[in-house]
Amino acid sequence: MDWPALSVSLRLAALTSLLLIPLGLWLGRTLALSRFRGKPLCEALVALPLVMPPTVLGFYLMQSFGQQAPFGAVWASLTGTTLNFTFSGILLASLVTNLPFAVQPIQRAFESIPPNLREAAWCSGLSPGRTLWRIELPLVWPGLVSALALTFAHTLGEFGVILMVGGSIDGETRTLAIAIYDRVQAFDESGAAVMSAMLLLVSFLTIGVVYGLAGRRRWRRG
Amino acid sequence: MAEPELPASQARLAVQLQQAGPIPLDADFHCEPGELLALVGPSGSGKTTLLRAIAGLYRPARGVIHCAGETWFDAEAGRSLRPQQRRVGLVFQDYALFPHLDARANVMVALDHLPAAERGRAAEQWLARVRLDGLAGRLPSELSGGQRQRVALARALARSPRVLLLDEPFSAVDQVTRRRLQRELALLREEIHIPIVLVTHDLDEAAALADRLCVLHAGRSLQQAPAEQLFRRPASPEVARLLDRHNVFTGRVAADDEGRRLQWGPWRLEVAEGLAGLRPGQRVSWYLPPSDVVLHRRGRPSRGERENPVQGQVVEMAVLGGITSVALAFDHCDDTLRFELPTHAARRNGLARGEAVGVSLLADGIHLMPDAPVTHPDR
Numbered sequence: 180m181d182w183p184a185l186s187v188s189l190r191l192a193a194l195t196s197l198l199l200i201p202l203g204l205w206l207g208r209t210l211a212l213s214r215f216r217g218k219p220l221c222e223a224l225v226a227l228p229l230v231m232p233p234t235v236l237g238f239y240l241m242q243s244f245g246q247q248a249p250f251g252a253v254w255a256s257l258t259g260t261t262l263n264f265t266f267s268g269i270l271l272a273s274l275v276t277n278l279p280f281a282v283q284p285i286q287r288a289f290e291s292i293p294p295n296l297r298e299a300a301w302c303s304g305l306s307p308g309r310t311l312w313r314i315e316l317p318l319v320w321p322g323l324v325s326a327l328a329l330t331f332a333h334t335l336g337e338f339g340v341i342l343m344v345g346g347s348i349d350g351e352t353r354t355l356a357i358a359i360y361d362r363v364q365a366f367d368e369s370g371a372a373v374m375s376a377m378l379l380l381v382s383f384l385t386i387g388v389v390y391g392l393a394g395r396r397r398w399r400r401g
Numbered sequence: 402m403a404e405p406e407l408p409a410s411q412a413r414l415a416v417q418l419q420q421a422g423p424i425p426l427d428a429d430f431h432c433e434p435g436e437l438l439a440l441v442g443p444s445g446s447g448k449t450t451l452l453r454a455i456a457g458l459y460r461p462a463r464g465v466i467h468c469a470g471e472t473w474f475d476a477e478a479g480r481s482l483r484p485q486q487r488r489v490g491l492v493f494q495d496y497a498l499f500p501h502l503d504a505r506a507n508v509m510v511a512l513d514h515l516p517a518a519e520r521g522r523a524a525e526q527w528l529a530r531v532r533l534d535g536l537a538g539r540l541p542s543e544l545s546g547g548q549r550q551r552v553a554l555a556r557a558l559a560r561s562p563r564v565l566l567l568d569e570p571f572s573a574v575d576q577v578t579r580r581r582l583q584r585e586l587a588l589l590r591e592e593i594h595i596p597i598v599l600v601t602h603d604l605d606e607a608a609a610l611a612d613r614l615c616v617l618h619a620g621r622s623l624q625q626a627p628a629e630q631l632f633r634r635p636a637s638p639e640v641a642r643l644l645d646r647h648n649v650f651t652g653r654v655a656a657d658d659e660g661r662r663l664q665w666g667p668w669r670l671e672v673a674e675g676l677a678g679l680r681p682g683q684r685v686s687w688y689l690p691p692s693d694v695v696l697h698r699r700g701r702p703s704r705g706e707r708e709n710p711v712q713g714q715v716v717e718m719a720v721l722g723g724i725t726s727v728a729l730a731f732d733h734c735d736d737t738l739r740f741e742l743p744t745h746a747a748r749r750n751g752l753a754r755g756e757a758v759g760v761s762l763l764a765d766g767i768h769l770m771p772d773a774p775v776t777h778p779d780r
Contacts, residue, residue: 298458299497301484303511304560313510317501 180373183350184358187266189381191341191354192334195273199281199330200323202274207285207326208315229279237343240272244344262344269345269352276340280329288322289315321393328389332382414564414596416455418464424450426461426620432564432596438625439599439607442617442643448600449494450620452566455598456491457484468596469563490557494569496549498541504528504552505537511559527555532585547578551585558593565597571606583610604644608632616640634768638686641770647739648689649770656681663687663767666733670709670762675769686770693766694740697759699750709762713738715754720744727752729760 210222228236243250244262254262262268292315300310316323338356345352347361355378362371412434420426428451432438440448453459455466457473460481466474473482498507508524515523528537531551541549550570557565570586571579587610590597601607607614608628615625623643624636635641638649654676655664661676662669663685672687679685697710713729716737725747728737740760752758 293495293497295493295495295497296499298456298484299491299493299499299556300510301458302456302489302491303556304485304488304513305510306485309513314499 181358184355188355192331195334196330203281203285207282211286211289233339237340272344277330281326284322284326288319324393415467418461420462428622430615435594437597437611439611439614441607446617447620456489457487488563490562490565492553492567492570496553508556527559531555546574567599654679654683671764672767673765688768691740693763695761
């Protein structure tokens with residue numbers, strides 16, 4: 180059992196979810212509530228990682244993370260480190276890859292709130308901030324939980340993008356999914372089996388806990 | 402415009418809004434404290450938009466809204482209070498209850514101005530006032546349509562609003578519930594002394610509940626008057642049509658030795674008032690309420706027969722229970738004259754399609770609407 184790989188996988192999944200949820204809330208709500216000319220383009224950009232082969236996405240990310248690319252150069256000048264083959268690099272790649280999993284459920288949830296509920300809250304005296312907290316967030320809660328579950332589970336299982344950007348560095352970029360691939364390449368099938376079972380268990384537990392959270396609501400629309 | 406001095410008129414709601422598009426508006430109306438004003442008109446006439454503008458949910462291009470001595474909206478001065486600052490109670494057409502909160506919590510949302518400890522009790526008192534005691538713990542999905550409407554009303558009133566706005570509040574419930582809720586609103590009015598604006602497309606509802614009606618068409622306010630006056634004295638043929646009034650005709654002002662008359666086809670009609678201000682030969686639209694048409698009884702002359710007798714042909718007879726609706730056609734005009742009479746009276750007089758009958762058009766009922774553009778006297 181490759182414990183450092185499990186640790187990298189869990190850290191990556193937790194950090195990706197933690198960072199993507201606030202971003203998904205903001206972006207999902209903005210896309211749901213506003214109408215502007217470039218909206219379909221924005222939605223297409225957000226959804227792009229869903230339809231691209233992971234290796235293609237990984238290839239472009241790897242290219243832009245390089246120090247010759249503008250993004251990689253700016254990152255290097257700001258932090259003094261590079262992105263390719265580092266944990267920061269695979270975290271950033273993971274954020275990009277998982278954007279649609281975080282944004283889309285939240286956007287759908289906000290879209291399903293009737294607009295006059297927000298207006299009723301304003302007429303009742305609630306500020307926009309308190310309306311978000313007391314009315315909108317409880318109503319989008321299931322969408323939020325599903326965004327969290329999808330992001331976490333998808334990050335645990337991500338393979339292609341992480342391999343392209345991070346390679347397989349022990350304790351730094353080798354996730355459990357990559358470790359399994361390495362074991363199989365080395366004809367260590369029993370090692371791969373143990374780790375596969377572990378990944379299966381962790382994924383199942385995460386989804387179970389998250390759906391348990393989402394199911395705890397009494398109200399329904401009516 | 403100077404602010405009114407009296408406390409009573411300070412609490413008045415005064416609305417003047419204009420814009421060319423996207424939703425055309427040209428409305429001018431007011432509502433006194435304790436008064437119920439109904440905005441009536443066909444769908445798309447801008448009723449709900451006006452209500453939303455009063456609530457601060459819609460911002461028209463031009464105009465002013467004053468309420469409770471404050472300026473809520475003044476386009477020229479660039480002033481527009483947020484909905485939170487206006488203190489309006491708004492009952493939405495679909496009630497817009499918060500589905501994740503029970504009835505008590507729905508009302509408590511509007512009670513943020515009270516100390517936290519008092520909100521729960523105050524919410525229950527409001528629910529009791531709309532006769533929902535015992536249902537405070539129910540979610541909206543566990544309430545009937547009528548009960549939801551009451552929660553929405555309690556929530557709207559809980560903030561001690563300066564104006565109560567009701568957007569088609571009875572349209573989503575069955576007829577029995579509707580009558581009960583209407584009766585309760587009539588009773589509630591005795592307790593709250595703020596302007597109440599009701600939006601409805603149901604003329605009977607407006608006539609039954611409102612002190613005054615404001616007729617709207619394409620965003621334009623055409624006439625404001627109590628229902629009785631509106632139905633007997635519409636300001637224009639357009640208003641008459643919007644109020645589903647028939648019996649709008651055109652005639653000419655005629656002058657003879659006996660004074661001025663209304664020339665309608667072959668008949669010179671006596672008119673109680675309105676002819677004096679018109680010049681002979683002028684074209685004029687006129688309206689006659691169906692109640693002011695008197696049928697001449699066969700073989701037995703009755704009182705009033707001398708008054709504007711005319712002869713027509715029955716072209717339509719619709720029996721609606723105890724009432725029969727009759728339409729008469731005349732050779733000189735395309736429009737029919739409609740009136741109603743008890744079905745037994747129609748039978749006794751042998752009324753039938755194709756028969757020629759005589760009726761009197763009561764001079765008091767004839768209402769003249771000169772073909773001039775409708776103007777607002779105060780503009």
